[in-house]
Amino acid sequence: MNELFPPDSPAPASSTAPSRWQRLGLRTQLALVFGSLLVGVTVLMSLAFGELLRWRMEREVSASLHAMASNAARQLSDGLFSRAHTVEVLAASPELWIQGLEAPGVGALLNRARSLTPTSLWIGVADAEGTVRSATDQVLVGLDVSDRPWFEPGLQRVHVGDVRASSPAMSALLPPAADGAPRRFMDFAAPIRVGDLTQGVLCMHSSWEWVRETMQTLQQADSADRQIGLFIFDRRGRLIHAPGDSLEPLLALDQRLPVAHTVSADTADATLQPVQVARWQDSPQSFLTATVPL
Incomplete structure (x- = not known):
């Protein structure tokens, strides 16, 4: 049975009230919609420009x-x-050796050659059997050096040896380093030939100090603040130079070249990405790391 309302009775209230959005005018609704779109587009563009700026800064720093x-x-x-x-020029001068490896003028010539390269610790001449015949300040003259790592390669070709510490016997014969640290040096050797006969090897021990001095001149004044450092690794990935006093701490952490690499004696065969983000042992942070084969 239906109950009818009297004609003059008010209609019942609607069960659902209009929402806040519905109560807004059309102009206000359009303004909010376009405003939201504008904010969204602005945020997206800001993120895009921020990423582009970061990418450009990374490219500039990498370069x-x-x-x-x-x-x-x-x-x-x-x-x-x-x-x-x-070393090659001295060894390839037959007029120097025609009178023998221990001729009186040979020692004087070696001393003059050492004075032209202040980082040279020792220059000596060994015969084909490995006995030193002449040397700067007569150091090692008469001793057998056939077991030294430079002798056999030096009989065949121009040889540049790895960085190594001076032996105790050699250290005792050479002046100490200015800072008192153990000396490290490289061997440069070349065969002495007169005609078709190989008479011996000329070798120069060059102090590694010149490398440290060279790297210091290349380090920028604000490098420490910007956390920029120049490091040298050998072809096996072992660290052999680090800026300041950081070498020993990094060696204690067994720091290796922190990027994938393949380096042979011929740098043309080296495979190194120019710049990578790499993790170093002394910091939880990652660093942009540029590598160049030497």
């Missing part, structure tokens, strides 16, 4: 790091070439 590493590699290559060339 700067790679340029610094390339400059250091070039400077060191020039230094290595200069020392190797000095």
Whole structure:
């Protein structure tokens, strides 16, 4: 049975009240919609521009790091070439050896050659059997050096040895380093030939100090604040130079070259990505790392 309301009775209230959005006018609704779209687009563009700016800054810093590493590699290559060339020229001068490896003028010539390269600790001449015949300040003269790592390669070709510590016997015969630290040096050797006969080997021990001095001149004044450092690793990935006093702490942490690499004696066979983000042992942070084969 239906109950009818009297004609003059008020209609019942609606069961659902209009929402706040519905109570807004059309103009206000449009303004809110377009305003929200504008805010969204602005946020997206800000994020995009921020990412683009970060990418550009990373590219610029990467280029700067790679340029610094390339400059250091070039400077060191020039230094290595200069020392190797000095040894090669001396060894390839038959007029010096025609009277024998222990002729009176040979020792004087070796002393003059050492004075031209202040970082040279010792220059000596060994015969084909490995006995030192002449040397600067007569150091090691008469001793057998056939077991030294430079002798056998030096009989065959121009040889540039790895960085190594001086032996106790050699250290006792050479003046101590200015800072008292154990001396490290590189061997540069070349065969002495007169005609078709190989008479011996000429070898120069060059102090590793020149590398430290070269790297210091390349380090920028604000490098420490920007956490930029120049490091040298050998072809096996072992650290052999670090800025300041950081070498020993990094060696204690067994710091290796922190990027994938393949480096042989021929740098043309080296495979190194120019710049990578890498993790170093002394920091939880990752760093942009530029690598250049030397």
